[in-house]
Amino acid sequence: MSFTSRVKAELGSLDLAARCCVTAELGGMILGASVLTLSGRRQISLGFRTESAAVLRRALRLFNAAGPAASRPRLMLRERMAGRREYVLQLSDADSHRLLREQGMLRRDETGEDRFAAPRRVMRRNCCRRAYLRGAFMACGYIADPRRRYHVEWVCHDHPRAMRLKRVLAQVGLRAGLSARRGSALVTLKDGDQVAELLKMMGASLAVLSMENIRAEKSLKERANRAVNCDQANLGRQLAAAARQIEAIEAISRERGLSFLPPGLESLARLRLSQPDATLEQLGQQLSPPLSKSGVQHQMRRLIALAGEAALHESGRPDR
Ligand SMILES: [Zn+2]
Incomplete structure (x- = not known):
């Protein structure tokens, strides 16, 4: 009907x-x-x-x-x-x-x-x-x-x-x-x-009721979808960041060797290479002493900067 x-x-x-x-x-x-x-x-x-x-x-x-x-x-x-x-x-x-x-x-x-x-x-x-x-x-x-x-x-x-x-x-x-x-x-x-x-x-009270149910269901579904999309966006950003970090670490490894890094950074670099999907929190917890998320973030930025310097040093093209 x-x-x-x-x-x-x-x-x-x-x-x-x-x-x-x-x-x-x-x-x-x-x-x-x-x-x-x-x-x-x-x-x-x-x-x-x-x-x-x-x-x-x-x-x-x-x-x-x-x-x-x-x-x-x-x-x-x-x-x-x-x-x-x-x-x-x-x-x-x-x-x-x-x-x-x-x-x-x-x-x-x-x-x-x-x-x-x-x-x-x-x-x-x-x-x-x-x-x-x-x-x-x-x-x-x-x-x-x-x-x-x-x-x-x-x-x-x-x-x-x-x-x-x-x-x-x-x-x-x-x-x-x-x-x-x-x-x-x-x-x-x-x-x-x-x-x-x-x-x-x-x-049409019955129709009003069923319409309100449908509307409530719809808005619930929309909210759930928004949450999923948001999670996916976060996940995407996180994976992209991890990929950049790994690229930097591999560059350093290629140009200078990881042992070139100070010990704290070296263990973080090795950890990241072994766990490309891990979040920054998860990596931080495995370090000794453990580091907070922002602490790990800071170290990652250092790694990426060092990779840039290493590449610069090697290629000898300061304008790059
Ligand atoms: Zn009347």
């Missing part, structure tokens, strides 16, 4: 809230999935199209809660490509008129004909805005699996609808982006916090 289907199933099973919110949620659904057809004079048919049985049931419950129906809605099941099914819920002319008028989406013009219009009413209550967003998400929303990325999008029929959705999102503090894809207008949210906030607002 995709994350989108899980969220829609959860939203679909929520209890219906106050009457004001039922209207708002229907408004969101109408924004998202409506198939509006004006056939003949004043004939209007409002339809909801969805692939989710949970959303279909929700639409029916909302429709029944919105007032006495003039007639039973028609229900159709369509087989689409690749075995996908689509449910279509088609409302009668009378019920379509009633619902659209309630949404402020029908206006009578001077000739006495009903025309579609953008809903005039501004939602003042937060409960209704949340219900509206819930309806719109169920109708045309998509959420990516948070394991892969944080991304929510609504595929709207046209630009004015996308604008309206964006405005409602802004009213609850979510900053959505607008774009277009194959003739549809897209509204998108891409930030992890915003996606979690949207789920919370719509009432």
Whole structure:
């Protein structure tokens, strides 16, 4: 089951809230999935199209809660490509008129004909805005699996609808982006916090929980990765330093012989040659008397300087 289907199933099973919110949620659904057809004079048919049985049931419950129906809605099941099914819920002319008028989406013009219009009413209550967003998400929303990325999008029929959705999102503090894809207008949210906030607002508590778990897991993994990378960088630096030390010691050995070195340095040089992977602390502990890390570091710098002098001496090229 995709994350989108899980969220829609959860939203679909929520209890219906106050009457004001039922209207708002229907408004969101109408924004998202409506198939509006004006056939003949004043004939209007409002339809909801969805692939989710949970959303279909929700639409029916909302429709029944919105007032006495003039007639039973028609229900159709369509087989689409690749075995996908689509449910279509088609409302009668009378019920379509009633619902659209309630949404402020029908206006009578001077000739006495009903025309579609953008809903005039501004939602003042937060409960209704949340219900509206819930309806719109169920109708045309998509959420990516948070394991892969944080991304929510609504595929709207046209630009004015996308604008309206964006405005409602802004009213609850979510900053959505607008774009277009194959003739549809897209509204998108891409930030992890915003996606979690949207789920919370719509009432998808289970989805919020699972998303928070995933986010915690992710940040743990990122921290662990950073630690590993950091260890690897340290190890790399340490090995590179050891290689430089060994090169210097070999140069001295070649040019002058290690016995040329003062006894303390000579034993450190021999120790390093025998243990190329050892850390400076590990080398220091094996010296007598033992040396601290910084003590060993200091001696190594002396070795490298001496190697430079030895090479200079031998090649007789003071400019090198
Ligand atoms: Zn409300």
